[in-house]
Amino acid sequence: MSQPDIHLYTAATMNGYKPVMFLEEAGVPYDLTFIDFAKNEQKAPDYVKDINPNGKIPAIWDRTEGRAIFESGAILWHLAEKYGKFLSDDPVTRSETLQWLFFQVGHVGPMMGQAMYFQRIAAPNGHEEPFSIKRYVDESRRLMEVLNTRLEGRDYIVGEYSIADMMIYPWARAYPWAHVRVDDLPYLKAWFDRIDARPAVQKALTIPKAQPQFWDENADAEAFLKENAARFASDVKKD
Missing domain, CATH: 1.20.1050.10 (Glutathione S-transferase Yfyf (Class Pi); Chain A, domain 2)
Structure with a gap:
């Protein structure tokens, strides 16, 4: 079974809910990794190195492009352009x-x-x-x-x-x-x-x-x- 294009790293915060809103509204399949602040997982060396150099959430890994995108605004813009949803052509x-x-x-x-x-x-x-x-x-x-x-x-x-x-x-x-x-x-x-x-x-x-x-x-x-x-x-x- 193929994996979804999008792997989301997030937590239950105001910023963390934004990409979930897009993905659910757009009906886009995604994998999700919950980042536990209590365990400081957002600062884990591999996460900082490969996913978000700022050690924050949210972030996504786009499997089709083989790259990570961090910062919620950049993520939503990327998803909107990728899927052609919730961003006008005008x-x-x-x-x-x-x-x-x-x-x-x-x-x-x-x-x-x-x-x-x-x-x-x-x-x-x-x-x-x-x-x-x-x-x-x-x-x-x-x-x-x-x-x-x-x-x-x-x-x-x-x-x-x-x-x-x-x-x-x-x-x-x-x-x-x-x-x-x-x-x-x-x-x-x-x-x-x-x-x-x-x-x-x-x-x-x-x-x-x-x-x-x-x-x-x-x-x-x-x-x-x-x-x-x-x-x-x-x-x-x-x-």
Whole structure:
């Protein structure tokens, strides 16, 4: 039996879910290796040498091309071009898609990530930083407002469902975990509802592991918060 073209290396994080969303939406067969942060598998010498020199997830190995691709934006662009899905042939729409892809990479991910880090990892490990928390939560909120404005009169980021939505959704939809308020952003909330309703997305958010604490304000996060803070305790600066 032949192997799938794509071997995915990922974990249950906002970045880690992005390529799973594409593969499930596109119906592309793939192998999956779960990277266990608790065992520091993303830093294993062979993984760094052959798959991702930055020692992060996600990454893919494309068997037909005999090469690895790392960084979630590059992975989604590669897959979209390879399979001819979720990336318009129209040059203006393609350009807009790339712009919003970089918007996520340069803004939404870093700001939401820092909002989460200072609240969910640093603070439980004894480093309460109110200034930093406010800075990153406020900037994350501003970015949600940018998205809300963009989505007025549009079902999806570039009009049609695309890799731009797949890039942004896992981070923006995790607003409960970052404690970012979105109640008064109706176009953004409607976009969440549309993507929430996609069966392939809901399946993707369980692979390799479901983390409802990220998305659901009513989920019991106490045990996961302790586990998550402990897992990344070594990332917290020691005095």
